[in-house]
Amino acid sequence: MDLRKDKKKDALCTAVALTGMLVVLLIMELTMKSTSILFTVLKKGVIYALVAVSMNLLNGFTGLFSLGQAGFMLIGAYTYSILSMPISVKMGESVYKYYDCAIGIELGIFPSLILAGVIAAVFAALIGLPVLRLKSDYLAIATLGFAEILRAFFQWDAMGPVTNGANVLRQYKDLTKVKIPFTNIPFPPTLFCFLVSGICIAIIVLLINSSYGRAFKAIRDDEIAAEAMGINLFKHKEMSFVISSFFAGISGAMLAMFQYTIQAAQFKTAMTYEILLIVVIGGIGSVTGSCIASFLFIACNEWWLRFLDESSNNILGLNILRSGFRKVVFSIIIMIIVLFFSKGIMGEREFSWARVRAFFRDPFGARSRKARKAAASEGGEP
């Protein structure tokens, strides 16, 4: 009974905290300049948080080491931008300069977003049929390969009427085109990103806590034992793969909205590596860890370490600080985390209110340490 009460209280706390966060965000958006770097970091951070969580669902909760995330983001981004591009733009010369546009329909933002996920999921289902029979590193390299094939396919000239070949796609419905329903007032863009990502992440969390999620974890911990317990390995792996790709597709679509232009060349393996590093920094198998890490990663990458790139900040006349030094420092930090803190920020744990309360009752474990010491000095069992 007490446990259920606690659970209810925790859920209430989470709801209040999340609503509070959204309200603060709304106030910030209404009062601050929209060009502030803070908003860029927040938007990109939350988009990466979604794809990191979707990768974590595969790598951390199902134990499938897949490196195909960039490919599914690519599908999502392209599906979104092609479907949401206004007909007048498609028929004009400004985007499809070298080709005649083959897809003559225009959809709203939400149908396009959802279809972006659906198409990515369909591709994942097809790719998963052969690939998911492979084990650990073979699976990694095969999914990586598929992502590369997808990229080549989207850049192919013969696909030009659909994808505009290797050229950029633009003038589709980006973040500034999002309106509050039934009005013509623009929706605050950062809030929109947070809402969409938040809903998607919430669905993933619900999935992880369901019986399917427990089956995924069982597969991760021991495939053979899971099979012996009656879990259909292939069905669950395929399901995890498809769902993860669905959300990767949506985050790809949001990245397209955020960037205003999209090009297949951007979705290289380096992108998958970045997402993987976010997952590792946050802790493999922790949703909150992935979210925190993606904000930290993006903030370091785009904002906090910027000063390292300014050659005017050099001291003692040394010419160390120049363009690119930020990335070197950043990758050294990442290596240190990978080597010495391999559990990441959160390990396999999640954020929990119980731990926060415990922290306030006993900051930094000082009191319990003292108690333990006292017990030890009395000669009792520790």
Add this chain to the structure above:
Amino acid sequence: MSFLQNSLPYILAGISVGGQYALIAIGYTMVYGILRLINFAHGDVFMAAGMFMVFLSASLPLGVAVPLVLLLTVLLGFLIERAAYKPLRSAPRMSVMISAIGVSYLLQNCALYFTGGLAKVYPQLPWLSDTVTILGAVTKRVTLITPILTLVLVIGLSLFIRYTKVGMAMRAVSKDFETARLMGIKVNSVISTTFIIGSLLAAVGSLLYFTNYASVTPTSGGMPGLKCFVAAVFGGIGSIPGAVIGAFIIGICENIIKGLGWTTFSDAFTFALLIVILLVKPTGLFGEKATDKV
């Protein structure tokens, strides 16, 4: 005859690229054979060798620069193993692979920093870069030298692994890590030797490869690296002759595809081949069948 004249340059280029891939693929296959690790950083070691050459040849004569490049690359490979893989020896395989990805990220970013993001022009190697004409096809001399040099190095390596004590130790470690350790083999030094050999061959491969391509960028190691890994898997990972044959097949097919005008798909083809191989014969051409114990 006209068909031969049209397709010969592509086939020659294919054989040459195949030889260069073979030298890199050996590094992958040996490391995988011993550590069961896809060394994602190997392609970047190959790129780093190219960068060393660019920077060293700017100030030193080639006779000094080339040996120095080989030495530095070997040192780099050795240091990467000691710093990034050795501390994780008892960690799960996934952490080591992530560490490899981290090293790859680090090397690329360092290269980006030192080059300022610009493509660096690779120095002309006097004898190798000369053009020659065979059967009416014009090509660089390096195209002809590569397969010969590759074969010599591979035969040398095979003899080394077959007949020396160190080679025997390598085979023992790749068969069974724990038992080899119990038998008194210094596993760590064997692993270091593997990385040293792999890096040395990658450095030779990079000398040949970049002479053909004329410029080095921080990301120019990524694709060849992945392709060489595919070659290693194709030939049966852990098998040196397999890696060499796989590399030649991939190199030749890729260039034939380019010759047919499907350049966009030359990379994709490699991965399609990989996926087919993994599905049809997961152990590759010469791989040993591994059985899972329950």
